[in-house]
Amino acid sequence: MKKSKILIGVAMIAVAGFFTIAADHIDAPAIAGGSSDITDIYGFQAQDTDNIVFVANVQGLMSPANTSTAVFDENVLYEFNIDNNSDAIEDLVIQAIARDGKMYFFGPTAPSQAGLNSTIVSTAEINSVDITEYGSNAIVETNNGMRFFAGPRDDPFFMDFVRYTQIVTPGDDDGDGMEEGAFLPAGTGDGFASDTFAGTNVLSIVVELPKDMVGSGDSVNIWVESKRKQ
Known part of the structure; x- marks a missing residue:
């Protein structure tokens, strides 16, 4: 994959043991209605209290009819950035990109470089999950203590x-x-x-992982970027 340039969308939250959200429903003019638009990100403690869940929702305000044909853009890299020492620079990333009906996840791992440009960290552990089709039961994959999901969901915002x-x-x-x-x-x-937003849908990317994979301390900062291949 070529180096991805031009930051398309960003949302940021701080996770400190509480349910926290950041919302943006196609109100950024440069990305309104686009497949790169990030609507919300969520971070919360999992049912297993040793784990944390990160969620990125994209392509908001979809009607049920539009959801049935919606797909993740294969030219867009979705990146969870994790700052675990409070310097506002990503120490770890979890990257997700769609290919042929699957969502592939890389990380968590140190980024190849910090900042707006990214390349897929090919040396990171790779996991994948079949993208759940609209109206189907959720497909969840589990590996090495991590769980993964990608597919349409009702907009919870x-x-x-x-x-x-x-x-x-x-x-x-x-x-x-x-x-x-x-x-x-x-x-x-x-x-x-x-x-x-009742009755509208989003495409969700979900990662659950052990807390010790994101670092130690009282809190971590996370933000999500969508980056289009150039």
Whole structure:
């Protein structure tokens, strides 16, 4: 594979034992609607409390009809970057790239180089999983204490975008640029929030691995990049 250049999308979270998310649903103009768009990343403790789970969701706001034909772009490298010494530079990477109906995973391993350009670390341990088809039971592969999944899933992110727009739109009476009121509680019916993303899907890349594979200490920082082959 050629060296991949030009950072297409980035999302970042800090994991410190709590469920944490970062969200971006096609609001970056350069990548809106593209196969490189990262919608969310998640990091949380696994059911096995010695493990941690990393999730990257891409290609958001897909209808069920569009999901049935959606595929991972084989020219895009998805990279989980792990900073385990708080210097904001990746110490480890987990790379994922699709080929012929499978998602191949490399790492965790030290990157070939830090920064915006990446090459696949071919010396890293390689794992793969068949990409689950829409409407099928999840295919999960396990190897050396790690578990892997790739495929379509319902978008778990909840947001009442209409209410958000009402709050941030200028034009209220006191001149502070904020619509009077607050976010509504979750629920159904009048007076409750409405999930703008209900019924839409994403493509998910999931890695579960032992915590000691990502380093020691109280926390790690992770961010996800999607990089298109040039």
